[in-house]
Amino acid sequence: MSVYDKLKSLNISLPALAVPVAAFVPYTRVGKLLYTSGNIAKKDGRPWVGKLGAGVSLAEGQEAARSVAIDLLATLQAATADLNAIRIVKLMVLVNSTPEFTEQHLVANGASELFVAVFGERGQHARSAFGVAQVPLGACVEIELIAEVD
């Protein structure tokens, strides 16, 4: 099953490529390695603002992480024009957290599970997730990704 059939079966349409909010580009490539910029969570086209442990629930954080993963798919599509050529190598998941919230790994699953659902074995990745003091524009989640391109 191609990645595009899988996306259709999951009822996911690729959004427009997220435009960086500052002086950088959405991705760079060195040989087979593709590095994306950190993408912040958005809701209805605006930053998905909030903090885990202070108003944003675990379920909302997971949904935000999943939405960032979908935005990252659009970045990978723009970078390679063929998602079937992609393997997900590593995620860094930044969770906007109070000093008490300790379920960053469960928030990050919102993204990780989407990648495995879409790419299957080629979606299995290494990952770091942790709680940060803030994220640009106050977004609740930010994710950067390293992929391998065939």
Next chain:
Amino acid sequence: MSVYDKLKSLNISLPALAVPVAAFVPYTRVGKLLYTSGNIAKKDGRPWVGKLGAGVSLAEGQEAARSVAIDLLATLQAATADLNAIRIVKLMVLVNSTPEFTEQHLVANGASELFVAVFGERGQHARSAFGVAQVPLGACVEIELIAEVD
């Protein structure tokens, strides 16, 4: 002196491979590059909970970082089956910190010095260390690593 002889001389036995707490894998490889997931500090098999600057001392933080480095050795062993083929390229050391604690670099030395002791010149690595708001499960230290495999 092989890495295994060195480990014996340091009285270090490799633990079991740390099982990810969520939807990801312990490591991925692209060509010669090996990426590990972030490993959290553990004590007696459970998360080593606490915050530097609020109850966890510098010496404890260093010991926690050293224990994560030993867990990462087990990951590298599982990934390559021969630690003599490994060079340590880069560490990212996340220290669960109050907003006032500023000795993340000294905490991180607990891991860095272990890698140099075990691998010698091939253990010399680039590194970033910084203080984060929280770490999954409340652990005091989390470390991810990039290695080169011969």
Next chain:
Amino acid sequence: MSVYDKLKSLNISLPALAVPVAAFVPYTRVGKLLYTSGNIAKKDGRPWVGKLGAGVSLAEGQEAARSVAIDLLATLQAATADLNAIRIVKLMVLVNSTPEFTEQHLVANGASELFVAVFGERGQHARSAFGVAQVPLGACVEIELIAEVD
């Protein structure tokens, strides 16, 4: 225009290579990839101490990020001996932030814009920027960089 002519036109002289404050090295290389350690902001040779959102202004944070970028140029020069062989691939910009400060992306522009000014198209990079609880020695900004060497 060579990178060195560009530096001259920007009135930038390369500082001495920043010496790591702990048990690691300034950079490592794997094939064409060059990984630098996280460099902290310095002022008059000492850590540029402070927190965005609590005393350090946005303009100061941007100036601090720019100064780290110049220190990183010295690292790249030491690593390759020819800055014309360098392409900037990715930055990770850590901003020492209160839980309320949300302009990490604008702080990071202080570094990103310098790299584009110096390297032109080869300075365009992917980037993550976020707010951390603290930085070693209390510095207001820390940056690590991945470059490609021709």
